[in-house]
Amino acid sequence: MRRRIRNLLPLLGILATPLLAAPVTPEAVMGFKSLKDPVLAGNGAVVAFTAAPDRGDPQGRVRRSDGQLFTLERAQKPIVNANGRFVLFEQPVPLLEQENAGAKERKGLKAGRVLIQTQTGKQERFERVKAAAFSHDGRLLVIHFEPEQSEAAEPADEAKSEEDAAPSIDEADLGSALLVRDLTDGSEQRFADVRHFALPKKGSALAFSTSAKEGKGNALYRLDPALKPVLVHQQDGYGTGALVWDRSGAVLGFSWGSLQAKARQREHLVGLFARDALRWQELNHADFMVSAYSDLAFSRDGQRLFIGRQARLPAVPEKPQFGQAEDLTNRDLLLARADLVLWHGDDEQIKTREMHQYDKERKRTYPGVWHLGDDTYVQLTDSEVPTLVMGDNPNHLLASSDKPYRKMISWAGFYKDWYLVDLKTGQRRALAVQLGSADTPTLAPGGSQVLWHVRDGLYHHDVQRNRTRKLADGFSNEDHDYPSPAPGYGFGPWLSGDAGALVYDKYDIWRFDSASGKLNRLTEGREADTLYRVQTTDPDALSVAASAELLVHGVNEQSKAEGLYRLALADGSLSPWQQGDYRVKFLAKAAEADTLMLSFERYDRFPDLYLSANASSEPEQLSRLGDQLDRLDWGQAQLVRWETEDGQPLKGVLITPPGYDGQRPLPTMIYFYRFMSDRLHAFPQMAINHRPNFPWYASEGYAIFLPDVVFEVGRPGPASLKALLSGADKIVEMGVADPKAIGLQGHSWAGYQSAYIVTQTDRFASVVTGAPVSNMTSAYTGIRLGSGLGRQFQYESGQSRIGPSLYEAPDLYIENSPVFYADKVKTPMVIMFGDVDDAVPWQQGIELYLAMRRLAKPVVMLQYQNEPHHPKQYPNKLDYTLKMKAFFDFTLKGAPAPDWWVNGLPYRKPDQ
Numbered sequence: 001m002r003r004r005i006r007n008l009l010p011l012l013g014i015l016a017t018p019l020l021a022a023p024v025t026p027e028a029v030m031g032f033k034s035l036k037d038p039v040l041a042g043n044g045a046v047v048a049f050t051a052a053p054d055r056g057d058p059q060g061r062v063r064r065s066d067g068q069l070f071t072l073e074r075a076q077k078p079i080v081n082a083n084g085r086f087v088l089f090e091q092p093v094p095l096l097e098q099e100n101a102g103a104k105e106r107k108g109l110k111a112g113r114v115l116i117q118t119q120t121g122k123q124e125r126f127e128r129v130k131a132a133a134f135s136h137d138g139r140l141l142v143i144h145f146e147p148e149q150s151e152a153a154e155p156a157d158e159a160k161s162e163e164d165a166a167p168s169i170d171e172a173d174l175g176s177a178l179l180v181r182d183l184t185d186g187s188e189q190r191f192a193d194v195r196h197f198a199l200p201k202k203g204s205a206l207a208f209s210t211s212a213k214e215g216k217g218n219a220l221y222r223l224d225p226a227l228k229p230v231l232v233h234q235q236d237g238y239g240t241g242a243l244v245w246d247r248s249g250a251v252l253g254f255s256w257g258s259l260q261a262k263a264r265q266r267e268h269l270v271g272l273f274a275r276d277a278l279r280w281q282e283l284n285h286a287d288f289m290v291s292a293y294s295d296l297a298f299s300r301d302g303q304r305l306f307i308g309r310q311a312r313l314p315a316v317p318e319k320p321q322f323g324q325a326e327d328l329t330n331r332d333l334l335l336a337r338a339d340l341v342l343w344h345g346d347d348e349q350i351k352t353r354e355m356h357q358y359d360k361e362r363k364r365t366y367p368g369v370w371h372l373g374d375d376t377y378v379q380l381t382d383s384e385v386p387t388l389v390m391g392d393n394p395n396h397l398l399a400s401s402d403k404p405y406r407k408m409i410s411w412a413g414f415y416k417d418w419y420l421v422d423l424k425t426g427q428r429r430a431l432a433v434q435l436g437s438a439d440t441p442t443l444a445p446g447g448s449q450v451l452w453h454v455r456d457g458l459y460h461h462d463v464q465r466n467r468t469r470k471l472a473d474g475f476s477n478e479d480h481d482y483p484s485p486a487p488g489y490g491f492g493p494w495l496s497g498d499a500g501a502l503v504y505d506k507y508d509i510w511r512f513d514s515a516s517g518k519l520n521r522l523t524e525g526r527e528a529d530t531l532y533r534v535q536t537t538d539p540d541a542l543s544v545a546a547s548a549e550l551l552v553h554g555v556n557e558q559s560k561a562e563g564l565y566r567l568a569l570a571d572g573s574l575s576p577w578q579q580g581d582y583r584v585k586f587l588a589k590a591a592e593a594d595t596l597m598l599s600f601e602r603y604d605r606f607p608d609l610y611l612s613a614n615a616s617s618e619p620e621q622l623s624r625l626g627d628q629l630d631r632l633d634w635g636q637a638q639l640v641r642w643e644t645e646d647g648q649p650l651k652g653v654l655i656t657p658p659g660y661d662g663q664r665p666l667p668t669m670i671y672f673y674r675f676m677s678d679r680l681h682a683f684p685q686m687a688i689n690h691r692p693n694f695p696w697y698a699s700e701g702y703a704i705f706l707p708d709v710v711f712e713v714g715r716p717g718p719a720s721l722k723a724l725l726s727g728a729d730k731i732v733e734m735g736v737a738d739p740k741a742i743g744l745q746g747h748s749w750a751g752y753q754s755a756y757i758v759t760q761t762d763r764f765a766s767v768v769t770g771a772p773v774s775n776m777t778s779a780y781t782g783i784r785l786g787s788g789l790g791r792q793f794q795y796e797s798g799q800s801r802i803g804p805s806l807y808e809a810p811d812l813y814i815e816n817s818p819v820f821y822a823d824k825v826k827t828p829m830v831i832m833f834g835d836v837d838d839a840v841p842w843q844q845g846i847e848l849y850l851a852m853r854r855l856a857k858p859v860v861m862l863q864y865q866n867e868p869h870h871p872k873q874y875p876n877k878l879d880y881t882l883k884m885k886a887f888f889d890f891t892l893k894g895a896p897a898p899d900w901w902v903n904g905l906p907y908r909k910p911d912q
Contacts, residue, residue: 021633021658024699026881028632030055032686035599035625037077038609040588041084042138044595046118047609047622048078048087054687055874060089062118063622065611070121075114082138082592086183089114091125110146130176131197134183135204142206143179144197147171173239173259175211180227189227198243198252205249207232209240211259220254222273232273241268241292246302250274251372253296253305263292264362265315270296270307272372281370283377287312293363300392300542303372304423308365311383348406356788369423378426385419385428392542393447396420396463399428410790411805413437413484413797420450420463431461431468438487445542446498449514453488458503460517471512472519478506479675481711483796483803492534493550494543495569507531509552509567522572529557532574534567537589537596544569551586551596551615560639560680564598566615577615583607583681597622602681603637603655603694604629633658635698639680640705642730644722651677652707652727654736657698665738666703667892668731670724670764673750676706688877690747690770690832690870692884700885701893703736709753714809716801717756717816724757728764741765741892745884746772747832748840748869749799752818755848758829759821766891768884770832771840771869773800774848775820776813779841780806786838786869822851828858830887832880834867860901 022028033051036058040047045065052058060075064084075089091112092098101109110128117123126132128146135142175193182188197208206223215237221229233256241255257268268290270281283290288309297306319337327333343351367388368379381388381399389398398418405415414437419428432441432452441452450461456476461468480486492502492509503510507525509532512518523532535551544550547570555562563579564586578584578598582605587597594614601607606626610619637655644650653676656666671692684694694704707727712719724744731737743766746754751772758767773779782791795802795813802812814820829852833845845861852859862883864876871877889895 022631023633024693024695026688026693026696026878029686029688029693029696032628033059033625034686035607035609035623038587038597038599039078039080039087040590040595040597040611041080042082042591042593043084044590044593044611046080046084046087047597047611048080048089049609049623050076050078050089051625052076055095057092057095060087060114060116061623062087062116063609064118070116070118072114072116072123079132079134081134081141081183082136085118085138086134086141087116087118088132088134088141089116090129108149113143115141126179133199135199135206136202137204139182139184139204140199140206141179141181141183142197142199143181144194145177145179147174147176169211169213169215169237169259173211174213175209178208180206180223182227187227189223189229191221191229196240196243198245200245200249201247203249205245207243207245207252207254209243209254211239215239215259218259220256220271220273222252233271233278241266241290241294242296244296244298246298247300248302251298251302253298255290255294255296255307257290257292262315264310264313266292268292268294270305270370272305272370281307281377283307283309283368285312288366288379291365294365297390299394301394303394305370305372306367306388306390307370307377308367309379310363310365313362346407348403350410350783350788350790352783352785352788353409353790354788368426371424378423380421380423380426385417385421387416388421389443391443391445393423393443393445395423396443396447397423398431398441398443398450405434409793411792411796413793418452420461429466432459436485436487440490442491442494442501444494444498444501444514448498451491451501451503451512453490455485458488458519460512469517471517475503475505479710481713482798482801483713484798493536493541495546496543497546498543499546502534504533507557509534511569511572520572522567522569523552523574525554530554531557532565532567535564535586537586540591546570549615553584553586560677562681564615578619581681583683601683603653603684604634605683607683632695633699634695635660637680639677640727640730640734642726644726646722648710648722650708650710650723650727652705652730653677653680654731654734655694655698655704655706656736657701657703660703662735665732665735665741666701667741667743667888668703668705668737669697669743669745669888669892670705670707670728671745671750672707672709672720672724672753673746674711675708677708679706688874688881690877690880692745693881696885697888700889702888703731705731705737711801713801713803714812715816717753717760717818720753721757721760724753725761725763738892743767743888743892744769745888746770748772751840752800755818755829755831756816758827759818759824762826764827766828766830766888768830768832768887769848771834771837771842772818772831772844772848773840774818774844774851776800776802776817777806777810778847779844780813782841782844784839785836785841819847819851822848822857823855825852825855825857828887828891829860830884831859831861832864833861834864834869834871836866837869839869860904 031053033053036050036052038049048062050058057074058076060072062070077090078087080087091114093109113126113129113132115124130146131144133142175195178191178194180189193210193212195209195211209220211218218239219234220232239259243254251274254271255268257266267284272279289312291310294308366381370377385399385401387400391397399421400416400418402416415434418432418441421428435454439453441450443450458471458475460471475488476486489504494501500513508523510519510521525532532554550567552565552567561581562584564577566575582600582602585599596612598610599607608626609623611622612619635658640652640654709720709723732739744754744764745768747770751769754767755769755772780795794800831845833842835842849861864871886898890897
């Protein structure tokens, strides 16, 4: 199937465009442009986005509502000013230059920016940019440049005395150039040595601080409307640690400390500048200090300034040096230079986790609040309850602590206790104990009540009465097949005046009424097998009116058809707007207009952008990247249903080649993980990575099958075997799959499943297993290097779904481990691992490889050096992609065996 005319597709009943289409190849995948970073102007008149190939430099695109399109080469990540007259893109270093640079040179490569006027298309470029922004009202463009590249430092002047030496300020703390341009008239100002700048949520106020060489003249300024700097504070050798405006741009908050001290030990005062007056808050005490890592945030009403203080920790000294020959045998000096990490059985966290979190914990800050009206400060968090959920209620906020559960993370997973914190006194009220990480309480904007879900129960807390009651059972995840408490489905928005909130079960939206304490179902999703969820059209809103009309997304669980609806809260009526056999996504609403940005997609429909004047109008297509499909041999997807041998209903997605008429069986590749039928209307990822590229395989005459898997606690291996065998039977029965030419490919959790399955059946002709766990008994006590966590929780409460510990049920760990059944394998196997895998210990691949090798089974292991769980280096990704395809061509299509499969490859490295 190299080249064909698209025609009627009897299997799916789809009439395709009769165009001459080229085959999908790896080169076509590399050059295929995906749509990323869509941004809608506040007035809805302009959309900007990135057209990014998998391999190559991205293009920036700007589309006006009148249809005018501008294309910018080597541009990505756009931001749009408020009136849509200007768009600023990041301009990355050319890929060719990045690839040819050495490691040291690559660190010096810095991205630029490109500005386009959307009325004329005129472009302007800025080199080596650290940060850039528009003011909220769109008037100002601010460009903060990277420091000038300095030449190698000259040797120190030995004749210079200590008294003459300038204050020592780290180069990283020095400022660089800042450009401020008024976009209304083109006037601009440039400032040198700028360290930080800040813009408010509203208006066009601007503040910036400076840090010059030797600290001379370091200061903080605000700009007046004519872009003239007005001095706020000046002090040599000092600088800002944080800089922030209140929402309106009327009050400026900042921290101010000596830049000559180490960042972790650098004490700061907190300053507040308003109405041309400056006042200070001294918050450095024996236990806490405002440090270089402290952050500041104003409440929405500007009446409170939240300040994160760092726990005062002693400096960790450098290892002492040997000063003289006698020091070489000095016991104390030698011990001070020892590299010991001591693992204690009662440690709060295992040492790899502690080491992974070390810098974060040393920099952790504990928020408190400065009440600006009465000039009081209240500490709200500490090491016992460290995490505050920021909000705008003037009386209470939520806080959480995982401290009681840090030791048990290793085997039980992540849990938190939740508290209500009084902002006036700092006192904490315990609300909920041991909530899972997926269950986060929600505080009403007015602070009168809290809702949360835990262990199948929905709870309500009345703050004034200090009363908690259970509202209902049954709001837990109905598809939760893990050996842990099922989480809830979360919450929608609160209603104005704390009158109530929207709550989700699997299918429906419920309205909780605060006055009556009752729950009323607003939708009939359960009857229609449709899952409904509110779409947030105004991210800045704290609540929605009780009579509002909300945008709602729905997906039919059976057909996977999706839609957008209007839900009237006043009477609960649900009106359809967009519905069809596709996936529809609400992307954004214009801040100052009713304009909505959407995308529609399915396997054979690119997710182009659409604009609609409102939630009643017909959307109009804005982007045209989907035209790329007209030139490619694509194929199509359909939903397949079947039952397992014990009557469990399952679904999956079947992708077939272009023009396939269902009259002949095809070589078939099965790719899976968990719920794959949700991908029916998903446009396939056009990338070279650890997954097979579906359009490429379809273009080459393969069927691709994506079956659902439903697991059983204690039996993850047998459950996946049951699902895949029954699914394979179904597509063979349909006449699509050649029963002698079905291969498996899975990665990570599906890597485990694929490795297990071929130890239990010889039904499949070949298997490619990426990063599999092969031995649960050894993996159980392994480490996830990416997080430093022990892996026990994955088996007792997480994805591996065993339940009991290894010591309580060793038989389950053995029964579900591929390595113990390697002698049963008859299926040719390719194992892939990166040797710095940060999720699965790559020794798991070695265990499986050594077992297969010892038993003389057909096996090859691909070890990609210096690669994590998913290969990142493009040459390695391409190599794996091509080897995987060649292996399936050999085992499923009868192509010649790849030489590496027959003869292997000797180890080699460049001569030194």
